[in-house]
Amino acid sequence: MSEKKGLEGIVATESRISSIIGSQLTYCGYEIDDLAENALFEEVVFLLWNDRLPNQTELDDFQAKLFDHMTLNPRIYTHFEEYAADKIHPMAGLRTALSYLSHFDENAEDMSDEANQEKAIRIQAKVASLVAAFSRIRSGKEVVKPKKGLNYAANLLYMMKGEEPNSTEVEAMNKALVLHADHELNASTFTARVCVATLSDMYSGVTAAAGALKGPLHGGANERVMKMLGEIESPEAVEDYLKEKFENKEKIMGMGHRVYKDGDPRAKYLKEMSRQLTQEIGEPELYEKSIKIAEVVEREKGLLPNVDFFSASVYHAMGIDHDLFTPIFAVSRVSGWIAHILEQYEDNRLIRPRAEYVGQTGKKYEAIEKR
Ligand SMILES: CC(=O)SCCNC(=O)CCNC(=O)[C@H](O)C(C)(C)COP(=O)(O)OP(=O)(O)OC[C@H]1O[C@@H](n2cnc3c(N)ncnc32)[C@H](O)[C@@H]1OP(=O)(O)O
Numbered sequence: 001m002s003e004k005k006g007l008e009g010i011v012a013t014e015s016r017i018s019s020i021i022g023s024q025l026t027y028c029g030y031e032i033d034d035l036a037e038n039a040l041f042e043e044v045v046f047l048l049w050n051d052r053l054p055n056q057t058e059l060d061d062f063q064a065k066l067f068d069h070m071t072l073n074p075r076i077y078t079h080f081e082e083y084a085a086d087k088i089h090p091m092a093g094l095r096t097a098l099s100y101l102s103h104f105d106e107n108a109e110d111m112s113d114e115a116n117q118e119k120a121i122r123i124q125a126k127v128a129s130l131v132a133a134f135s136r137i138r139s140g141k142e143v144v145k146p147k148k149g150l151n152y153a154a155n156l157l158y159m160m161k162g163e164e165p166n167s168t169e170v171e172a173m174n175k176a177l178v179l180h181a182d183h184e185l186n187a188s189t190f191t192a193r194v195c196v197a198t199l200s201d202m203y204s205g206v207t208a209a210a211g212a213l214k215g216p217l218h219g220g221a222n223e224r225v226m227k228m229l230g231e232i233e234s235p236e237a238v239e240d241y242l243k244e245k246f247e248n249k250e251k252i253m254g255m256g257h258r259v260y261k262d263g264d265p266r267a268k269y270l271k272e273m274s275r276q277l278t279q280e281i282g283e284p285e286l287y288e289k290s291i292k293i294a295e296v297v298e299r300e301k302g303l304l305p306n307v308d309f310f311s312a313s314v315y316h317a318m319g320i321d322h323d324l325f326t327p328i329f330a331v332s333r334v335s336g337w338i339a340h341i342l343e344q345y346e347d348n349r350l351i352r353p354r355a356e357y358v359g360q361t362g363k364k365y366e367a368i369e370k371r
C-alpha cells in the first residue's frame, strides 16, 4: 500500500495555531499548562484568532461583542422543539443548528476578511446559546438569556442551568474550554479545512467539522466513557469488564491517541478535576473506576487516557447530561475550527488528495436481464 492508512504521520499543511511535539502541546507558542492554569477561555479564543493575547481593553471589547451576539433568533427554538420531540441526539441537533445559524446572518456569503471576522464572533457567541437552549427546551424548561457581566464559561453554565454557577464550577468549565480549544490537525479541524478550501463559507466549515467531532473515535468518545463507567459496578469489577472487552476486540473509549503515545498533556488537569469534583458530589467511585480502567488499559495495551477520558466524570459531576458532553466539547472547539478556517482562507489551495485504485478493471456493461 503506497498510502498511509488514516494519513498517519502525514503533514498536510503548515499552521501557526497549535503544535504537538512529543507530549508538549502549545497554542500559538504558549504551553497548554500555562494557559490551563492562567487563561480565561475568551483570551485563548482571541489568541487563536489573532496569534497574540489581548490587552485588557481588547479583552473587554471582545467579551462585549461575544455577549452581544449570544442571543438567538427564536425561530431556532421552534426547530429545537421539533428535534426534542423526535429525540434526536444533541450533537445531531447542534450540527443542524450550526448550519441553520447562517440563515439569520445577512453576510453569510460575504467572504471579505471583515465579514469573516464578524461571522467568527457570531458563531462562537451563539454556539454556547445553542447547546444551552437545546438542553432546556428538551426538558420543557424556559430558555435562559445570557447575563451581562458573566464570562463565557459562566454564561454557558448559567444558560444551561438557569442559576448562576459558583466559582468552582466556573473555574472548572473555563479550564475544560481552554483545554479543548484547539488541537493541530485533528479529524474535525481537518474536515473544516477541507470544506472551506473549496472557498465555501464559515458556517459550512463548522457544520462539517461538527459532523466529524460527533463520531466515537473523536469527540463522541467522552459520552461513551460515561456509558462505560455506568456499566461497571465498582472498581473491583473493572478487570473482568475490560477482559471481556479485550476478548471481543472492542476499543476502550477515552484511551489511546493517534499522536500522543506517551500521554495526552491535557488529561492530567481533567484527572485532578475529576478527583475533586466527584468527591464534592459524593460519587468518588466514578474517579476510582476511571483510575482502575486507566491502570488496566495501560498494563494490557500500553495505552494512556486522552482528553475525553476524565472529562466524562468532570462533566457528569458538573451536572451536565451525558449526551451533552460532546456538544460542550464543540462549544470550545469551534474556536479552533474558526482559527483554522481563517488560516486556510489566508493562503488557500483546494485540498484534493489522490486515492490508489484497487477495484475491478476491464468490466463491460451487461443488460440488466443478463445479470
Ligand atoms: C478528542 C479525541 O479525538 S481523542 C480520541 C478519542 N477517541 C477515543 O477515545 C476512542 C478510543 N481510541 C481509539 O479508537 C484510538 O486510540 C484512536 C482512534 C484515538 C487513535 O487510533 P490510532 O492511533 O489510529 O490506532 P488504531 O485505531 O489504528 O489502533 C491501533 C491498535 O491499537 C488498538 N487500540 C487503539 N486504541 C484502543 C483502545 N482505546 N482500546 C483498545 N484498543 C485500542 C487497536 O485495536 C489496534 O490494535 P491492533 O493493531 O491489534 O488491531
Ligand SMILES: O=C([O-])CC(=O)C(=O)O
Pocket (backbone or CB within 6 Å): 182, 183, 185, 186, 187, 258, 259, 306, 307
Ligand atoms: O488530535 C486528535 O487526533 C484528537 C484530539 O485529541 C483532539 O482533537 O483534541
